[in-house]
Amino acid sequence: MTYLEREPAAPKAWQDEMQVTNRYTYGVAGERFFRAIKDESKILGTRCNNCEHTYVPASLFCERCLDHLDEWIDVGTTGEIVTFTHLYVDYDGSPLLEPETIAFIKFGDGGIIHRIESNESQQIEIGMSARAVFKSKTERAGSILDILHFELMTS
Amino acid sequence: MSMRKVAVVGAGMTKFVRRALETGKELSWQASSMALQSCEMTMDDVEAVCLGTAPDAFDGVHMNGEYLSDGAGAWRKPYMRSYVGGGTGVFVPIQGWYHVASGLFDVVLVVAEEKMSSYYPHAQGAFLTIFDHTTERALKPNLLWIFALEMNRYMQTYGISKEDIAQVAVKNKRNAADHPSALLGDPNITVEDVLNSEVLAWPVNRLDVSPVSDGAVAIVLAAEHVAKRITDKPVWIEGVGWNLDTAYWTNRDLAYPRYVEYAARMAYDMAGIKEPRKQINIVEPYDPFDYKELHHMEGLLLADRGEAPQMVADGVTQRDGDMPVCPSGGLLGVGNPIAAAGLMKIAELFWQLRGEAGNRQVPGQPTRGLAQAWGDLMQVGTVVIMGR
Numbered sequence: 001m002t003y004l005e006r007e008p009a010a011p012k013a014w015q016d017e018m019q020v021t022n023r024y025t026y027g028v029a030g031e032r033f034f035r036a037i038k039d040e041s042k043i044l045g046t047r048c049n050n051c052e053h054t055y056v057p058a059s060l061f062c063e064r065c066l067d068h069l070d071e072w073i074d075v076g077t078t079g080e081i082v083t084f085t086h087l088y089v090d091y092d093g094s095p096l097l098e099p100e101t102i103a104f105i106k107f108g109d110g111g112i113i114h115r116i117e118s119n120e121s122q123q124i125e126i127g128m129s130a131r132a133v134f135k136s137k138t139e140r141a142g143s144i145l146d147i148l149h150f151e152l153m154t155s
Numbered sequence: 156m157s158m159r160k161v162a163v164v165g166a167g168m169t170k171f172v173r174r175a176l177e178t179g180k181e182l183s184w185q186a187s188s189m190a191l192q193s194c195e196m197t198m199d200d201v202e203a204v205c206l207g208t209a210p211d212a213f214d215g216v217h218m219n220g221e222y223l224s225d226g227a228g229a230w231r232k233p234y235m236r237s238y239v240g241g242g243t244g245v246f247v248p249i250q251g252w253y254h255v256a257s258g259l260f261d262v263v264l265v266v267a268e269e270k271m272s273s274y275y276p277h278a279q280g281a282f283l284t285i286f287d288h289t290t291e292r293a294l295k296p297n298l299l300w301i302f303a304l305e306m307n308r309y310m311q312t313y314g315i316s317k318e319d320i321a322q323v324a325v326k327n328k329r330n331a332a333d334h335p336s337a338l339l340g341d342p343n344i345t346v347e348d349v350l351n352s353e354v355l356a357w358p359v360n361r362l363d364v365s366p367v368s369d370g371a372v373a374i375v376l377a378a379e380h381v382a383k384r385i386t387d388k389p390v391w392i393e394g395v396g397w398n399l400d401t402a403y404w405t406n407r408d409l410a411y412p413r414y415v416e417y418a419a420r421m422a423y424d425m426a427g428i429k430e431p432r433k434q435i436n437i438v439e440p441y442d443p444f445d446y447k448e449l450h451h452m453e454g455l456l457l458a459d460r461g462e463a464p465q466m467v468a469d470g471v472t473q474r475d476g477d478m479p480v481c482p483s484g485g486l487l488g489v490g491n492p493i494a495a496a497g498l499m500k501i502a503e504l505f506w507q508l509r510g511e512a513g514n515r516q517v518p519g520q521p522t523r524g525l526a527q528a529w530g531d532l533m534q535v536g537t538v539v540i541m542g543r
Contacts, residue, residue: 014288014289016288016292016293018283018284019280019283020212020215020274020280020281020284021274021275021276022215022273022274022275023272023273023275024178024215024273025174025175025176025177025178025272025273026176026178027176027177027178027180027181028176028177028178028181029181030178031176059225060177060181060184061181061184061188061225061226063225063226063228063230064198064230064231065197065198065199066184066187066188066191066197066198066228068188
């Protein structure tokens, strides 16, 4: 039961649903970025040499100078944790059965937001390295969830 | 009130297509970069960015303005998205205009984008979400409904037939055959084709309606001293106007768009236009449905009430007629990626007034044009008058 439904003093309400289904194209850059994840277990960025900036996820254009970007770079699958949070409740206020850790992992001049899996002996800290763990190739669908999670690298 | 002169100095547009591979960001970037290249400017020259996009539901990204900002060149610049539904495409250049006219900025990039194909299975479904949730939404309304109810009222009030109205679809789809970005140009379409197309919501048939599309358009606005340095063919924004009627459709006149008249009067006053029928050479009124072009010509005071169909029948609104209307091919022919379609009309006037419209060029070296869009909850009018 969501937080609002648990509220006894809430005013009477009309219930309706808005059926929203979307079918998004990946885009020109997205096609290549997600194919690299799906087919090659690679994370790709694009480089703007004018602005000396590497976009991850890859972008078709530089947002700073609007140049077309066609220099593609394999940025590896291990990045540095810029920040993280531990999640204890869902978006509607329901407690999560298992707390989840979400982190921003830096690649190039950008990065990826993803889940972190760690074993009990590992304490996550900003600045640690984390490596992408991919689903088995047969299970991949061209989604950011083709990366199952990132795992902490203990040096 | 002292305001600076503002010119359009560059324009670019993507193809309008049914379903683009490009994301909305990528479409915005293509149009922005074409507009900048057309006037040999770079992002370093741009001081602020204005973006227009219609309901977030189409692109399927809430706060679509923020989502599109990188493709629109907004990085580390003053940036603002405006939104008045279907009227957005002609409102966002007004917003850009006051950014420059006020003296705040010398160069502003104005971008309009829509990627309607993201909404599945059909963009009409997105319109369900714009109606009152208790009084109307339970009836599952969509835009075809609204247009059908309004079109029927317009036909009944003035004794206009479906044949009269279908001529507009024929004219615009034929005009669009000359537009390199058009989705539905057809040089051979006939009134019979329109009348024989599938009935969607009587009296609206499929070919009375513009297509759902993906696309983006961008223009560059500059203050007078900059414009004169960049080009010897600046196209000035001479007047702007916008106006809202009641948002509740049972409380307004469906046969006559009073709010369009008020928006037009505001723009005519600013441009010093006393006799619009003589002083406007090209008109790009909003034509998402064929009868809307007629409805809007009347609201713009460019035709007497109920008389716009006669102008079409007499050939006055053909590209080589006395008052060309939608020489671009309009939304009915070029396509209707909502906000981008409105800004396409501004870009068309820019090209027409510079003599750069190619096969679409209106003869006689036109000096002044008017673009208009319509939208929100079917009760906003937005008008821009441009001249050279």
